[in-house]
Amino acid sequence: MVSKCDRNGIQSVTRAVIASAILLFQWPINGSSALATPPHITSQPQSQNHCNGGAIYSGDASFYCGATGTQPLSYQWRRGTTNLVNGGNMAGANSAGLTIQPTTFSDAASDYNCLVTNAEGSAVSNNATLTVFATGTADVNGDGIIDGRDVQGFVILWLRVPSLTAAFCAADMDGSGRLECEDLCAFAQALLQSSLGCGVPPENDDCPNASLVTTGNVYNGNTGFATRDGPHITCDAGCAPACDTAPDVWFQWVADFDGRADFLMCDYLHGYDAIMAIYDACPAVGGIQLACNDDGCFNDYTSRIVSLSVTTGQTYWICISGWKGTKGCFPFRVVPYTGP
Secondary structure: OOOHHHHHHHHHHHHHHHHHHHHHHHOOEOOEOOOOOOOEEEEOOOOEEEEOOOOHHHHOEEEEOEEEOOOOOEEEEEEOOEEOOOEOOEEOOOOOEEEEOOOOHHHOEEEEEEEEEEOOEEEEOOOEEEEEEOOOOOOOOOOOOOOHHHHHHHHHHHHOOOOOOHHHHHHOOOOOOOOOHHHHHHHHHHHHOOOOOOOOOOOOOOHHHOEEEOOOOOEEEEOOOOOOOOOOOOOOOOOOOOOOOOOOEEEEEEOOOOEEEEEEOOOOOOOOOEEEEEEOOOHHHOOOEEEEEEOOOOOOOOOEEEEEEEOOOOEEEEEEEEHHHOOOEEEEEEEEOOOO
């Protein structure tokens, strides 16, 4: 007969054995508190359409692959079984997100995929297709001829928010990713097959030819067919691989008062994702950036620089460019500071 003391001893030993077994099964394996697992794809890359050589809104292909599994996870984007590498118009080849900007005809493919690996194994995402349409051909209906039958399609695209289709890309004459004033001019020029003065760089394309503006007046401009001659603008950030690629135009303003001034692009909502920078001289001759702004206007992507200290008789050079290669039409004016 087992005594009460013996029973208590047996129970204590049993509890100790069970506790040890639990600890054994919970003990970290390879330094981890959980069982190691191979990669598992949780978010597949999606097929998409873009315009050849387009700006961020129409020529910025972004593929994403979500995955779980024991860390660290390694990502390798591929076309078929060929590994992609960073450089040129491609970034993120070894991350969860692949960016191609601007897209070109040579980037079109139906087999973009992501290989995810860790110490336990690997997983491959589904294939995604990148379709690239021709930009700025004016052949909106795609019949191979530019004539009056393209007008209806252009007007329909102009009046609504279009998707990235072959028709939209054909109507986007300057490749900005939006249908704006410069596109209308260039489309009419192509339709009439005669020069309307569209498609040529503006007079204020370069800093030495900056347009002179006066206080209080609104000036309309566009960068649709401008080139780039300005240096890096510090506001142009988070835009790899397309930083410093947007065309720019220049204005100059001679201060006619002492105090503070506002440099504004907010007179109407336009959607051009603009960046503005102000210099004390043309950068090519040593001008220093005094201020810059990106997306400063309320409810819009256009920019404003407020409360800049100015001195009577001092000339200020204003560069208007775009974020991540964008271009388009805009208003611009300089006024005395009126408060926040």
